[in-house]
Amino acid sequence: MTRTIILFGTESGNAEMVAEDLASELGGDPIAVVADMTDFDIADFTPTDAYIVVCSTHGDGELPSGARPLFDALQEAQPSLAGIRYSIFGLGDRSYETYSHGSEIIDEQLRSLGAERVGVYGRHDASDGSLPNDDALEWMRAVFIPA
Amino acid sequence: MDSSALPSDLPTIAIVGSGPSGCYTAQFLRKQWQGSEIVIFDRLDVPYGLVRYGVAPDHPGTKAVTKQFDRLFEQAGVRFAGRTLIGSAASRGDFTLDQLRAAFDIVVLATGLHADRSLSSPLAVVPGSDLPGVYGAGRLTRLINGHPDETVDGVRLGERVVIVGHGNVALDLLRLFLTAPEQLRELGIADDVVRAITAGPARQIDIVGRSQPETAKFDPAMLRELGKLAGIRFVSDAAPADLADITSSADSTSSADSTSSADSPNNAASPNNAASPNNAASPNNAASPNNAASANATRRDAVDALVAGSDPLATRTVRFRFGWVPDEITEHDQALHLTFRAAPATPDSDGSHGSDSTDSTDSTDGTDGTLSIAADAVCTAIGFTEHADAPLRRAHHESAEHLDLDRGVLGDGLYCVGWLRRGPRGTIPENRVDARMVANCIIADHTARLPHGTKPGYAVLARAADTTTLHHLIEELS
Numbered sequence: 001m002t003r004t005i006i007l008f009g010t011e012s013g014n015a016e017m018v019a020e021d022l023a024s025e026l027g028g029d030p031i032a033v034v035a036d037m038t039d040f041d042i043a044d045f046t047p048t049d050a051y052i053v054v055c056s057t058h059g060d061g062e063l064p065s066g067a068r069p070l071f072d073a074l075q076e077a078q079p080s081l082a083g084i085r086y087s088i089f090g091l092g093d094r095s096y097e098t099y100s101h102g103s104e105i106i107d108e109q110l111r112s113l114g115a116e117r118v119g120v121y122g123r124h125d126a127s128d129g130s131l132p133n134d135d136a137l138e139w140m141r142a143v144f145i146p147a
Numbered sequence: 148m149d150s151s152a153l154p155s156d157l158p159t160i161a162i163v164g165s166g167p168s169g170c171y172t173a174q175f176l177r178k179q180w181q182g183s184e185i186v187i188f189d190r191l192d193v194p195y196g197l198v199r200y201g202v203a204p205d206h207p208g209t210k211a212v213t214k215q216f217d218r219l220f221e222q223a224g225v226r227f228a229g230r231t232l233i234g235s236a237a238s239r240g241d242f243t244l245d246q247l248r249a250a251f252d253i254v255v256l257a258t259g260l261h262a263d264r265s266l267s268s269p270l271a272v273v274p275g276s277d278l279p280g281v282y283g284a285g286r287l288t289r290l291i292n293g294h295p296d297e298t299v300d301g302v303r304l305g306e307r308v309v310i311v312g313h314g315n316v317a318l319d320l321l322r323l324f325l326t327a328p329e330q331l332r333e334l335g336i337a338d339d340v341v342r343a344i345t346a347g348p349a350r351q352i353d354i355v356g357r358s359q360p361e362t363a364k365f366d367p368a369m370l371r372e373l374g375k376l377a378g379i380r381f382v383s384d385a386a387p388a389d390l391a392d393i394t395s396s397a398d399s400t401s402s403a404d405s406t407s408s409a410d411s412p413n414n415a416a417s418p419n420n421a422a423s424p425n426n427a428a429s430p431n432n433a434a435s436p437n438n439a440a441s442a443n444a445t446r447r448d449a450v451d452a453l454v455a456g457s458d459p460l461a462t463r464t465v466r467f468r469f470g471w472v473p474d475e476i477t478e479h480d481q482a483l484h485l486t487f488r489a490a491p492a493t494p495d496s497d498g499s500h501g502s503d504s505t506d507s508t509d510s511t512d513g514t515d516g517t518l519s520i521a522a523d524a525v526c527t528a529i530g531f532t533e534h535a536d537a538p539l540r541r542a543h544h545e546s547a548e549h550l551d552l553d554r555g556v557l558g559d560g561l562y563c564v565g566w567l568r569r570g571p572r573g574t575i576p577e578n579r580v581d582a583r584m585v586a587n588c589i590i591a592d593h594t595a596r597l598p599h600g601t602k603p604g605y606a607v608l609a610r611a612a613d614t615t616t617l618h619h620l621i622e623e624l625s
Contacts, residue, residue, distance in 0.1 A: 013579055059368060064576075097368075127207070129207025129210060
């Protein structure tokens with residue numbers, strides 16, 4: 001069965017909340033499954049699944065701590081991700097120069113391993129105190145085509 | 148939802164304190180036990196603790212986490228019980244902790260640390276640290292955020308302000324003190340509070356800490372944010388990076404092994420040290436030794452960039468003073484006079500002070516290793532501690548038989564999380580990590596405990612017209 005895996009990397013939990021909203025918009029489990037980058041096994045990347053990556057930014061433009069286990073595992077194993085298609089939505093705060101940079105770190109790594117990014121790069125700016133959820137849903141409806 | 152969990156297996160859960168640690172704990176427990184009753188108590192009318200009253204009002208992106216928690220309270224079974232004090236003795240609170248433990252299977256204390264740590268401690272007495280005109284950062288941030296317990300009476304900053312501390316809270320205060328009154332009002336800060344903190348307004352702010360830039364506790368991003376303020380001249384008494392090359396390159400190798408910042412006596416003694424053993428042990432900690440070394444260099448670079456990029460002719464001056472320990476505050480000639488001594492050199496620092504500007508200031512950076520500053524107000528931002536009058540003191544509820552603070556266990560079915568568990572370290576996300584850890588321990592303990600879920604929960608408290616009948620009700624229902 002073709003599924004959409006919504007991979008989130010979070011620091012404060014906001015990216016997880018976005019991932020949950022995107023999953024329920026797509027119809028929820030088992031069609032759309034939310035996965036934490038902290039627990040995701042890189043052996044589970046499957047070309048027949050579609051991926052949505054939701055990732056925040058931590059501190060000085062770093063990866064959120066929740067994204068680090070996946071990043072480190074990919075860094076270590078350097079698997080080929082050829083055939084993997086993903087769309088990405090980054091969370092950040094434009095008050096800082098490193099706005100949305102956390103998601104870019106993951107994006108760059110996925111592409112360097114052969115995965116293909118599909119659609120417009122989605123971003124949300126939290127500097128006005130707004131939640132990313134509505135922007136993320138709008139972005140998904142516009143760009144994301146389930147596998 | 149795990150369909151094998153019958154409703155009767157679900158525990159009833161009480162969480163005391165609705166700040167980030169309490170709310171995150173509720174979130175993680177609810178994920179495991181959907182449909183279980185989770186009641187979050189708070190002595191105030193409104194939830195979210197330090198997110199509401201500690202985070203600076205000009206950081207709405209940080210405050211937005213409350214919207215996540217709003218959703219939590221919309222979920223079935225999750226309830227906010229505001230204006231309800233939980234105390235140790237019946238006379239103190241609306242309910243006692245014992246009553247809560249009788250009514251709920253699991254009780255989690257997430258009450259945080261409320262009191263400003265004083266400059267003075269029994270081991271290092273700083274005379275004058277409680278003089279009028281010396282304000283704790285917690286008090287000021289509560290005041291700025293409209294906390295119902297705080298009053299602006301007696302608070303007035305003048306033209307010369309000293310901030311003691313180099314953490315993010317100190318930088319929050321600095322930034323707000325430099326913000327124009329009309330902008331502060333736009334942020335929703337009450338008019339009388341705006342007048343108090345912009346009285347003067349502050350033209351000379353000294354921000355003094357014991358560490359060197361590399362080991363100071365602020366985030367570089369917070370420092371860069373200061374660079375956006377117009378009309379401020381920034382000065383630092385730390386030697387710029389190019390002059391400190393020998394020291395800092397020694398740092399980057401040494402901090403990867405034995406002489407990391409956590410090992411320096413200065414930092415080890417500080418209760419709000421971000422690089423504490425607890426945090427280092429956290430599996431999600433991004434601050435590996437290598438990252439720490441580069442973060443240290445980034446921090447120094449951020450100080451240098453702020454100084455280099457600021458307007459040398461601006462009429463308001465902020466002086467970063469690194470490597471100073473407070474000795475004494477005295478009051479005479481309608482001013483506070485602070486004396487600092489040079490912090491002992493550590494493996495991370497050369498302890499030296501670069502040449503400060505020579506123009507007229509109300510301070511002397513003596514060659515004898517002391518620093519004197521005259522000020523109209525002093526703000527201390529050196530961490531938080533348990534309030535002596537806190538309704539619940541952690542130590543009073545630690546059971547010798549069950550205590551396991553590493554897992555957040557205080558007693559049978561009684562837990563603590565967040566700052567109350569591990570001290571006043573870490574931002575909102577770090578307390579999420581802490582809440583996850585404690586929630587996992589609670590889940591493991593409860594799963595091992597039989598019988599599951601036997602206590603009636605909130606209904607019994609709500610039915611009690613007065614607390615004297617509560618114990619009878621609990622006995623009746625359980």
